[in-house]
Amino acid sequence: MARAADALLLLSFGGPEGPDEVLPFLENVTRGRGVPPERLAEVAKHYLHFGGVSPINALNRDIIAAVERELTATGSRLPVYFGNRNWHPMVEDTLARMTADGVRSALVFPTSAWGGYSGCRQYDEDIARARAAVGPDAPELVKLRQYFDHPLLVAAFADAVRAARDTLPAPHRAVARLVFTAHSVPVGADAAAGPPVDGGRLYSRQVAEAARLCAAATGFDDYDVIWQSRSGPPHIPWLEPDIVDHLETLADKGFESVIVCPVGFVSDHLEVIWDLDNEAAEKAGELGLSFARAATPGTDPRFAEMVVELIGEHVCDVTPRRLGTVPGYGCTTDGAPCAVDCCAPSRRPAGR
Helix, strand or coil: CCCCCCEEEEEECCCCECHHHHHHHHHHHCCCCCCCHHHHHHHHHHHHCCCCECCHHHHHHHHHHHHHHHHHHCCCCCCEEEEECCCCCEHHHHHHHHHHCCCCEEEEEECCCCCCHHHHHHHHHHHHHHHHHHCCCCCEEEECCCCCCCHHHHHHHHHHHHHHHHCCCHHHHCCCEEEEEEECCEHHHHHCCCCHHHCCCHHHHHHHHHHHHHHHHHCCCCCEEEEECCCCCCCCCECCCEHHHHHHHHHHCCCCEEEEECCCCCCCCHHHHHHHHHHHHHHHHHHCCEEEECCCHHHCHHHHHHHHHHHHHHHCCCCCCCCCCCCCCCCCECCCCCCCCCCCHHHCCCCC
16 A cells, blocks of 8 residues: 655664764774774774775765656655664754655665665664654654565666676676675574574575576576675674685685676675775685786666665555565564564574
């Protein structure tokens, strides 16, 4: 049944836009986790390598502009707002502005395609926190569903893989190893990801499904799904293998070229341009591997088209399009979890 919406809120992670903002931003990201100052200083070097500016806010503004153009082309006047979890514009401030503008009901597009705590549940918490900060006049907020297997997203990734393959030396293209990466999470968090009825591991299962769909669309029968950007204490197990370690494994097996597709990322966030374009590319060079990195889909026109299609599922009763068979959730109201005990910390194994 179609429902009215007054606005769209793009909800994201946030990032610094100058050197003086780096440490305050990282303190926001790690608040309550007991991360030592020396660790924050080490991570800050990654941002300072790029002038203290994370690309994420600018990329999100580009997505918003593309979505606005797509909405206009479809005859919609839905305004688009921008809010972040960890840096300005903070979602609480954005929601206060939406309330002052008279917005009573809004759809929320999170810049994560996935289930799991970090990919979904934490966005629910952002929504609930922002509404609590604004008070009883806050708009109703309906978060759009997980979109990891949307055909437009898969098509954008598939074309990016083809384009990356074409940048390799001609003799290497047909024999290049395709490697999909996504942000690693603690093994315990992945075990607890999703509603209990689905048995956990929703995040890693969705990543594997997106990789399968993209590989099939590009004609790769064999490929790898690995992880990147882990953090946290070394005694806590995270999803493995890591991209840098995996490159060594590929070289040991005799591969001479690799195509890396960051299927877990919407845009070229710092984790992409540092962990892949710097660390992984440097390691590949040391190993003698030809290295090509596929583009992320945020700049592809089909991404904005997908966002508008997701909006249409609510306001126009557009039938949801999905290619995969792994469950997808994420569509909830006012910060409610997808299901009872969904992605709950209490379900994570002790010590993780």
